[in-house]
Amino acid sequence: MTENPYAAPKTIAQPIAQDQTSDGLWREGDLLVMHKDARLRETCVKTGDIAATSVKRKFSWHPPWLSILIFGVLPIYLILSIFITQRANVSLPLSESAYSQRKSRLLKAWIAALLSIASIIGGFFMLVGEINDIAGIALLIGGFVGIIVCLVIGQIVARILKPVRITKTHVWFKGVHPNILDQCPTFDE
Numbered sequence: 554m555t556e557n558p559y560a561a562p563k564t565i566a567q568p569i570a571q572d573q574t575s576d577g578l579w580r581e582g583d584l585l586v587m588h589k590d591a592r593l594r595e596t597c598v599k600t601g602d603i604a605a606t607s608v609k610r611k612f613s614w615h616p617p618w619l620s621i622l623i624f625g626v627l628p629i630y631l632i633l634s635i636f637i638t639q640r641a642n643v644s645l646p647l648s649e650s651a652y653s654q655r656k657s658r659l660l661k662a663w664i665a666a667l668l669s670i671a672s673i674i675g676g677f678f679m680l681v682g683e684i685n686d687i688a689g690i691a692l693l694i695g696g697f698v699g700i701i702v703c704l705v706i707g708q709i710v711a712r713i714l715k716p717v718r719i720t721k722t723h724v725w726f727k728g729v730h731p732n733i734l735d736q737c738p739t740f741d742e
Contacts, residue, residue, distance in 0.1 A: 579740035584717055585729040586740040589641050594733070597648035598714060601732035604646030613640045614719040637733075639719035647713070655710070662707040669699030 587593070595604045615638040622630035624696055645733025647655070676692030718725040 578737045580734045581725065583727070583731075583734065585714075585726045585734060585737065587643070587724045587726065588699040589724060592644065593646055594736075596730075596733055597647055597651050598645050598726075598729050598733060599651040600648045601730035602648040602650070605649040606652050607644045607646045608652070608713060609642065609644045610713065611640065611642050612719065612724065613638050617641070617692045632702055639721065641716070641719050641724045643724065645713050655713070658710040661708065662703050662710055666703035666707070668702060669696045669703060672696035672699060679698045697738040 554634045576594075577592070579586040587600075596602070597604045615634055619630065619633060619637060622633065651708040672692045673696030676694075676696060679689030679692060697723035714728045716724055717727050
């Protein structure tokens with residue numbers, strides 16, 4: 554009698570085992586090397602304290618040499634970055650103090666951006682209403698500069714860890730608390 558091709562498998566497939574001594578986490582100098590499927594321990598990546606919450610982040614990285622193309626041939630940069638960029642989704646554990654500090658800084662950046670937008674609107678109405686041309690131009694310029702500054706500061710403040718390299722299987726992070734790195738074995742490629 555032949556076997557039923559529609560029958561459930563008789564053996565259960567086992568997941569690919571990671572190194573059980575590291576849980577998919579290693580260190581390489583001051584960098585944390587993490588398997589893309591690994592989970593970080595319940596320790597804050599910024600303070601080393603017990604984590605109260607976690608923040609899911611999407612990281613992307615491409616080789617630094619690709620950035621040179623931005624200045625000369627932007628279309629080629631955009632096309633190459635689509636194919637070369639590596640991505641990783643990671644849940645980052647944060648302590649209550651690190652999480653509230655991050656939220657507070659992001660809120661301040663948003664408030665500053667809204668004030669910059671208000672400055673642009675006020676400057677526009679001053680110019681249209683011919684109230685004060687010099688003050689209107691100053692408000693417009695100050696508003697646009699403020700928005701650019703807020704974008705840069707917002708990106709810096711929102712970043713919890715910096716990816717230094719991403720491959721198809723691993724992520725290298727900079728900015729991890731030393732206590733977490735001390736618990737990880739050395740990475741061997």
